[in-house]
Amino acid sequence: xxxxxxxxxxxxxxxxxxxxxxxxxxxxxxxxxxxxxxxxxxxxxxxxxxxxxxxxxxxxxxxxxxxxxxxxxxxxxxxxxxxxxxxxxxxxxxxxxxxxxxxxxxxxxxxxxxxxxxxxxxxxxxxxxxxxxxxxxxxxxxxxxxxxxxxxxxxxxxxxxxxxxxxxxxxxxxxxxxxxxxxxxxxxxxxxxxxxxxxxxxxxxxxxxxxxxxxxxxxxxxxxxxxxxxxxxxxxxxxxxxxxxxxxxxxxxxxxxxxxxxxxxxxxxxxxxxxxxxxxxxxxxxxxxx
Amino acid sequence: xxxxxxxxxxxxxxxxxxxxxxxxxxxxxxxxxxxxxxxxxxxxxxxxxxxxxxxxxxxxxxxxxxxxxxxxxxxxxxxxxxxxxxxxxxxxxxxxxxxxxxxxxxxxxxxxxxxxxxxxxxxxxxxxxxxxxxxxxxxxxxxxxxxxxxxxxxxxxxxxxxxxxxxxxxxxxxxxxxxxxxxxxxxxxxxxxxxxxxxxxxxxxxxxxxxxxxxxxxxxxxxxxxxxxxxxxxxxxxxxxxxxxxxxxxxxxxxxxxxxxxxxxxx
Numbered sequence: 001x002x003x004x005x006x007x008x009x010x011x012x013x014x015x016x017x018x019x020x021x022x023x024x025x026x027x028x029x030x031x032x033x034x035x036x037x038x039x040x041x042x043x044x045x046x047x048x049x050x051x052x053x054x055x056x057x058x059x060x061x062x063x064x065x066x067x068x069x070x071x072x073x074x075x076x077x078x079x080x081x082x083x084x085x086x087x088x089x090x091x092x093x094x095x096x097x098x099x100x101x102x103x104x105x106x107x108x109x110x111x112x113x114x115x116x117x118x119x120x121x122x123x124x125x126x127x128x129x130x131x132x133x134x135x136x137x138x139x140x141x142x143x144x145x146x147x148x149x150x151x152x153x154x155x156x157x158x159x160x161x162x163x164x165x166x167x168x169x170x171x172x173x174x175x176x177x178x179x180x181x182x183x184x185x186x187x188x189x190x191x192x193x194x195x196x197x198x199x200x201x202x203x204x205x206x207x208x209x210x211x212x213x214x215x216x217x218x219x220x221x222x223x224x225x226x227x228x229x230x231x232x233x234x235x236x237x238x239x240x241x242x243x244x245x246x247x248x249x250x251x252x253x254x255x256x257x258x259x260x261x262x263x264x265x266x267x268x269x270x271x272x273x274x275x276x277x278x279x280x281x282x283x284x285x286x287x288x289x290x
Numbered sequence: 291x292x293x294x295x296x297x298x299x300x301x302x303x304x305x306x307x308x309x310x311x312x313x314x315x316x317x318x319x320x321x322x323x324x325x326x327x328x329x330x331x332x333x334x335x336x337x338x339x340x341x342x343x344x345x346x347x348x349x350x351x352x353x354x355x356x357x358x359x360x361x362x363x364x365x366x367x368x369x370x371x372x373x374x375x376x377x378x379x380x381x382x383x384x385x386x387x388x389x390x391x392x393x394x395x396x397x398x399x400x401x402x403x404x405x406x407x408x409x410x411x412x413x414x415x416x417x418x419x420x421x422x423x424x425x426x427x428x429x430x431x432x433x434x435x436x437x438x439x440x441x442x443x444x445x446x447x448x449x450x451x452x453x454x455x456x457x458x459x460x461x462x463x464x465x466x467x468x469x470x471x472x473x474x475x476x477x478x479x480x481x482x483x484x485x486x487x488x489x490x491x492x493x494x495x496x497x498x499x500x501x502x503x504x505x506x507x508x509x510x511x512x513x514x515x516x517x518x519x520x521x522x523x524x525x526x527x528x529x530x531x532x533x534x535x536x537x538x539x540x541x542x543x544x545x546x547x548x549x550x551x552x553x554x555x556x557x
């Protein structure tokens with residue numbers, strides 16, 4: 001069963017484009033990645049799901065029901081974590097979370113404290129005394145305390161230290177095992193790769209590609225930089241290597257294919273440093289335009 | 291109910307501040323009444339010599355400062371200005387504050403409809419304004435009886451004047467909401483409410499001076515003119531109905547606009 005069905009969803013802000021003719025489905029129990037550079041329309045899509053903004057064209061259905069028409073009903077089962085969290089500054093954390101819980105039919109008290117413990121959140125402090133990362137934690141607890149069937153994450157990890165990110169991802173995996181469907185928007189490919197089953201790539205308001213994460217990984221390029229005093233870059237002119245460039249004191253290129261092959265080529269050289277990293281999102285998108 | 295409680299808690303400090311301030315204002319004015327009333331004849335004489343336009347500007351035309359209610363109606367005008375600012379503040383801020391502080395995302399992602407959010411917020415603001423209203427009622431009766439110095443007054447007329455406060459507040463509250471929803475973004479509430487409150491006051495004060503009767507008819511300062519109510523012991527019914535229609539249109543318009551409103555994103 002599809003939890004989210006998006007059909008030719010379009011949003012224009014006046015003349016400015018938000019998204020255009022976006023169509024995809026998210027199945028029950030999936031962790032669905034939604035990836036694209038800033039301004040691509042990720043937040044617009046999520047805000048349309050939540051009924052925060054109204055579509056210019058097309059429609060989106062969640063749990064089989066229209067997002068606008070049945071907004072309040074479907075939001076009973078949605079947890080939302082925005083990229084930037086803003087709460088009533090003068091409230092205490094606990095009061096805010098209780099206020100948040102008061103909107104849902106079920107009793108969320110136990111889960112509220114459980115989540116606050118996991119995220120190491122001090123419930124007695126005032127919102128305006130919290131650091132950015134701690135506010136983010138409030139956002140996480142607030143979004144998950146009612147054990148929603150669908151969790152919408154909009155660039156959830158910004159501002160969290162690596163340890164907390166880890167805890168957060170574990171939490172999301174647990175929610176997923178419990179049966180929750182996760183819609184995960186991000187511009188960091190790495191975290192999407194770690195978490196998701198499928199991924200949609202959005203650019204300039206349109207979906208470029210919807211793909212199984214494994215396929216994407218296999219297709220994926222590595223960015224390799226080699227520093228060496230004397231290097232014959234022609235040695236790296238094998239299949240799978242693109243954008244081979246000579247740099248000051250070394251070479252850099254993108255590589256896709258058997259990693260052992262390239263390792264062998266590198267080890268034949270006298271090198272002083274090697275870095276192999278995930279290409280940035282822009283660099284990944286590059287090959288969708290070729 | 292939870293939104294109502296939350297909204298009310300958020301506004302309680304402001305309600306207390308306004309209520310206490312207005313009550314103090316009434317106290318200061320009424321406390322000088324007993325001293326003034328002794329020389330009321332001279333005072334009225336002096337007033338009579340002043341240009342009529344100036345008196346109109348302060349709503350003092352045809353006002354008898356030697357009577358309790360005559361003096362009270364003069365005080366009431368300042369009270370109205372405060373009430374107008376307070377009600378406009380709540381009106382302009384009702385929805386726009388959440389959007390400015392970006393908390394609208396939090397609230398609107400919850401399982402509640404837009405109209406029930408607006409209803410809860412309206413009722414919470416109305417509760418706050420009613421508290422201020424009650425404080426004014428009590429203060430007025432207490433101060434008048436404290437400082438009237440044996441002079442009599444007509445209780446019914448005073449009740450009539452005080453009853454006008456509800457509609458007066460509703461006018462500024464609802465017009466404030468409507469205007470804020472017509473705007474894409476409200477950066478700051480205070481300049482808007484000042485403009486609305488003083489704008490309406492100036493229209494009533496100087497509209498009469500300019501002799502253009504049409505323009506001044508849109509302002510609630512005219513609809514609920516204290517001097518008129520005290521002198522005639524009645525409302526100017528057509529003008530009151532005009533206020534009521536503005537309130538109804540503003541509320542209806544606000545619900546329609548809010549249902550369709552796009553909530554701007556933080557980034």
